Amino acid sequence: MVTVSLTPIPFRIAALTQERNSLFEYPLERLAEIIREIGFSCTSCAKCCTREFNGHVFLLDRDVMAIKTIDPKALGPAPAPEFCDQNGIFYVSGYALRTKDDTKGSCWFLEDGRCRIYDRRFAICRVYPYMLHREPDEYGKVDWRQFSGLDKHGEYHATIPKDECLALARETKEYENAFLTQEIHFLEFIRDYFAANGLRHVQKVYDDRMRGFVRGAEITVMVYCDGGLEEYRFNRDSI
Ligand code: SF4
Numbered sequence: 001m002v003t004v005s006l007t008p009i010p011f012r013i014a015a016l017t018q019e020r021n022s023l024f025e026y027p028l029e030r031l032a033e034i035i036r037e038i039g040f041s042c043t044s045c046a047k048c049c050t051r052e053f054n055g056h057v058f059l060l061d062r063d064v065m066a067i068k069t070i071d072p073k074a075l076g077p078a079p080a081p082e083f084c085d086q087n088g089i090f091y092v093s094g095y096a097l098r099t100k101d102d103t104k105g106s107c108w109f110l111e112d113g114r115c116r117i118y119d120r121r122f123a124i125c126r127v128y129p130y131m132l133h134r135e136p137d138e139y140g141k142v143d144w145r146q147f148s149g150l151d152k153h154g155e156y157h158a159t160i161p162k163d164e165c166l167a168l169a170r171e172t173k174e175y176e177n178a179f180l181t182q183e184i185h186f187l188e189f190i191r192d193y194f195a196a197n198g199l200r201h202v203q204k205v206y207d208d209r210m211r212g213f214v215r216g217a218e219i220t221v222m223v224y225c226d227g228g229l230e231e232y233r234f235n236r237d238s239i
Contacts, residue, residue: 009191013184019134020180023173026144031132031169032162034146040129041158046113048128048153051105055079057097060178061226063122064095070117074098074108077221077232083190084206085199090221091229093186097122123175129154130172186224193229 047053058078059067067074076098081090099105109117115125129148136142160168194200213219216236222229 009187013187013191016180016184016187020177020184022134023132023176023180026132026173028166028169028173031130031146031172032165035130035168036160036162036165038147038150039156039158039160040147041155043154044113045153046106046110046115048149049107049110049115049125051099052103053149053153056099057107057122057124058179059095059097060123060175060182061094062178063124064225066120066122067095067097070120071108076234077223081206081221082186083194083201084203084209085194086202086205087199088205088209088220090206090209090219091190091224092221093183093224095223095225123178127168127172127175130168132172132176182224185227189224189227189229 056079059075064075074097075095077090077092078094078096081092083091085091098108100108100110107115109115109121115121129150131145131148133145134142135145209217209219213236218233218235221232221234223232
């Protein structure tokens, strides 16, 4: 049996911590200037609220607390769990918004092309399409990315007041910081939880369970939320 030990976790925590530090150092004014230059303007096409356009909408803990009061059925484990223990239990760093069973995979809250909770929409929905994280482009070059779906939706070259650009930049940095912090806390939690309970990640079990899931078997996913784990059981037909 091929096992993947937990030794990479400290390295992953160190890498995320370094990323968060460099995020702090990225000048707010530079991001605000890029936002001003691009001048993105939303045309309410609602593309960004579909799985077809965006893989999934990851939720911060504070968003999860809000959804639990609005409509808990909108919650599902974020895709691609990071770990699977020797007993076949998966672990993932948070929740994502569920999508509807339509051709585009519309967000649970999207109705007739409009967000039905717009005034209470979540952190990522508020900052989108602005972002500030390092990721590779199509050629593998890792660099800071500031926009998602550039030139694929909305309109550009709108005039955005300087104050508004600064506010958008600030909110975007705050979101990225919260996201990275949640990921770091998840890894720290799993490191300690696995050690305390004699668990280890086993890639073969992960792969076998995933193959079973694709064929229709039920899986159990432990979702990291608010400093603990929440159990979630489902099969292919119930998501
Ligand atoms: S919550 Fe609203 S804004 Fe966010 S993805 Fe869903 S429909 Fe879009």
